[in-house]
Amino acid sequence: MKTDIILAGVGGQGILSIASILGDAALHENLFLKQAETHGMSQRGGAVVSHLRISDKAIASDLIPLGSADLILSVEPMEALRYLPYLSPTGYVVTNTTPVLNIPNYPELEAVLAEIAKQAQHVAIDADEIAGEIGNKRASNMVMLGAAAPFVHIHADKIEDGIARIFEKKGEAVVDLNIKAFRAGLQFALDNR
Numbered sequence: 001m002k003t004d005i006i007l008a009g010v011g012g013q014g015i016l017s018i019a020s021i022l023g024d025a026a027l028h029e030n031l032f033l034k035q036a037e038t039h040g041m042s043q044r045g046g047a048v049v050s051h052l053r054i055s056d057k058a059i060a061s062d063l064i065p066l067g068s069a070d071l072i073l074s075v076e077p078m079e080a081l082r083y084l085p086y087l088s089p090t091g092y093v094v095t096n097t098t099p100v101l102n103i104p105n106y107p108e109l110e111a112v113l114a115e116i117a118k119q120a121q122h123v124a125i126d127a128d129e130i131a132g133e134i135g136n137k138r139a140s141n142m143v144m145l146g147a148a149a150p151f152v153h154i155h156a157d158k159i160e161d162g163i164a165r166i167f168e169k170k171g172e173a174v175v176d177l178n179i180k181a182f183r184a185g186l187q188f189a190l191d192n193r
Helices: 015-028 077-082 109-117 127-134 137-151 156-170 172-192
Strands: 002-010 032-038 047-055 069-074 087-096 122-125
Touching: 002 015, 002 077, 002 137, 015 032, 015 047, 015 137, 015 156, 047 077, 069 077, 069 137, 077 087, 077 109, 087 137, 109 122, 122 137, 122 172, 127 137, 127 172, 137 156, 137 172, 156 172
Parallel strands: 002 069, 069 087, 087 122
Antiparallel strands: 002 047, 032 047
């Protein structure tokens, strides 16, 4: 078993929280893990990307080669588009449909989503809307993690355990909110893949 994941988004969207949760869940499942991340200028909405490799065998490199990612999990649609060259022919793209309009020449959203829809396996979800319905738009990253969960090869219960461990210092209400957001994203992906 191996899963190579590109996590992409804009600073402040919770990419590193997603990486921490998946890493925690993988380690608690006695899997091997390698991660490399690039932080943009998060205060200015810069790009953030993390390469996350999970396997039941030792992993030599923390970087994912072009054309071999099993999953692109993007919390911002243009960032999903940016990393499509990394996607394997059998890989999934899971993207939020809500853009972060942080540049003056942001491409037309419909064109970005149409390009993503050309991928054989994709899930496009309005994670911000779903998180807002749950009660906190900041939980959109957990909605995205849930939407990507069917393609990660770690059981959803184990990811929920990771959410609980990562957020436990923030209190039970925060843990519960994030698990609820995760489950909403998971259900969306199961219904729409």
